[in-house]
Amino acid sequence: MSLDPTDPPPLSPVLLAGLAARVLPPLPLLGRPLAGPVAARLSQMAFDRLRRRHEPVFQRLAVLGERAFLVDPSDLPVRFLLRPAGTRPGLWPIADGSTLPPAAATLRAPLAALLALLEGRVDGDSLFFSRQLMIEGDMEAVLILRNAVDGADIALERDLAARLPRRVLTMARRWYGDVDGLLHLMARAAHQPVALAVAEVQP
């Protein structure tokens, strides 16, 4: 599989699952809350970049306090714990089979839909009406998150595609190959039409 970031293939859940599987350890370690250290590092880095670029959004999210979300891309073997505010804000990947940390709410949708939602390219209520987005738990927290994110101008390609620090890259390359390319690829792939990707995972 080519990882040339200049020529991303159309977003495919299968491809993304494959990518995620490469980033994550080959076998989830039962009982460990977080997936592999590089995945964790990448997630946190993406989160930190978004936080720097979109300060007003995170100011709006301060009202969430310690409330965290379990973000569950239904087509990936990984979930994420997202805590936008509070004493320890961040984004942590959690491999399937791991113990789930407590979260105020769960958001479950195909990855493409979640990314489109993050970028405001699709309306959350529309996803909900068609059951592509499943929500459980604290609805107020979900609405705060959704409305703040929708009001922001998040563009993953622009916001994430800066070069990664050399130290991380060196470590990651040794273990997993071209991580920077992976991040670029995922960012670019997120821009494929969401309807196409969603259609692929529908039964």
Next chain:
Amino acid sequence: MTASPLSLVCPAGTPAALDAAVEAGADAVYCGFADATNARNFPGLNFSPVEMRAAVARTHKAGRSLYIAINTFPRAGEEAAWHRAVDNAAEAGADAVILADLGLLAYAQATHPSLRLHLSVQAAASTPEAIRYLAQTFGVQRVVLPRVLTLAEVTELTAAVAPVETEVFAFGGMCVMAEGRCQLSSYVTGQSPNTHGVCSPAGAVQFRREPGGDVTARLGNVTIDRHPAGAPAGYPTLCKGRFRANATTGYLFEEPTSLNAADHIPGLIKAGVRALKIEGRQRGRAYVARVVGEFRRAIDAAVAGGFTVPDLASEMEGGRATAGAYDRRWR
């Protein structure tokens, strides 16, 4: 801007949605302040006074209008918050305020005599007599009609109340009960849509996945729906829930559905209706861009004599549309 006979009035719950509405061809955008003074008081939504001033400036720069909805009923003893909202709207340079409470209309008229007043649908003025009275008493210049009228009734009413303008809902979420007069949500949650600005407040909504895979929706302590995990959904409002009565189980008030009156655009132009309103300040900017764009094209086409009905099923509750009361059979 061309003088379209039908002004397209579009929702914005965030500055980003406002920009999307202007970009997509809205003639006017309506917004609210981030508190109980408006009927879409959802967490994380709406504008601070500072954001509102910037929104007015951007909208005016694009040659469009901005209306501010202050369309809840001031709570006794807390009227100052609603008065402040009217003052802030006037100060921000809003082209109109959309009000429902008669006492607040009196305040706005007395305090800001040059501020244009629109009557919110929440005021429930459904007849020429009521509308003429409000126009004479408060100087109301436009009235948003309740979603209970047939196209024939809208036509007759519009002629009868001129020069007061009429504005009607064209698309989006639809109250099946007379607006501004419904206490169902507060009966269950203790928060009144009329005075807190929110129907089915998020804090009272729960979705639970049952062991069998079904999803149960609860509002407060009341089960309002249960359906297979993949079935199309609507908002968790009481009027679109499933209940039992007369030995049947089902959507006894209304199925999850959204209003789409696009079919009626030529008829509404002919009726002399001044403005078409899109519901959905709680929706994302993708919804605003898509729906506003489609309605812009539909109106322009209808004005030019041709006409096609946009397909907006994916934006609708339950993925389903109704022409509501415009079509008499709905009643």
Next chain:
Amino acid sequence: MSVERPKLTLGPLHFHWPAARRRDFYARIADEAPVDTVVLGEVVCSKRAPFFDSHIPEVAERLRRAGKEVVLGSLALVMQARERQGVMDLAASEDFLVEANDLTAVAACAGRPHAIGPLVAVYNPSTLELMARQGATRVCLPGELTADAIGALAGAAMATGTQLEVQAFGRLPLAISARCYHARAHGLHKDGCRYVCEKHPDGMDLDTLDGAPFLAVNGVQTLSGSYLDLLGDLHRLRSLGVDRFRLSPQDCDMVAVAETFHAVLDGTLPVTPARDRLRDLCPGRRFSNGFLRGVEGMAYRAAVI
């Protein structure tokens, strides 16, 4: 607070009872019920009005002979030409005080003495004062108001000499629609409804999917499943400045219900036995008072001392 004895109003009958039953009901109210005022007239559905309109003069006359004040209530949701005309005719009435239940009637009654019903949005002192300036002499407040709001409104009522009324018994009117849910639940259209609402003289029970009783459907109107019971709050509301209490007719012994409220207001019956009596009079019914306490309307909470 006025020193006058608080008054009891029998609100409009929301349900579609046969004309003969209505006549008998009001005859007994005239002869036996300790209420001061009776609101007559069809407020829910204009299609029902022809069944009883012709009897109203006779029933009103009988109630007046028994010393009751008669008020005529207007339709809650007015849309069609014939309904508008009905409101205009009602508002022109020289013989009766009219209770306005929508803005059409508010407009039609402006400039002359009238009452404002609980279906008109009076939520704050400014609106109440405005109504008073337009001629309202009496305002029955919406059911969802809290005690704090009622207290604030009572100040404005006293300042303007307006009588303040609060519903104290019966199902709460929660919503009104252009659609008929009674007809819908029977697979019928509103235009051809066959008056199926007559089948349920106390409203059609609407239960949740779990089988819990919840609401009551009455044609185009939706009512609370529970009966409001403010017996334990009468004295407190009285001290806040409420002048009148409204009893909404249900399919039970309304004379005995009125006697119970009257006795508590008079101080001849303590609240606790009065409450027991009310429950005996309405077997199988649930009671609520949550709105007054600022919580969900369907809740029943003990009175705040």
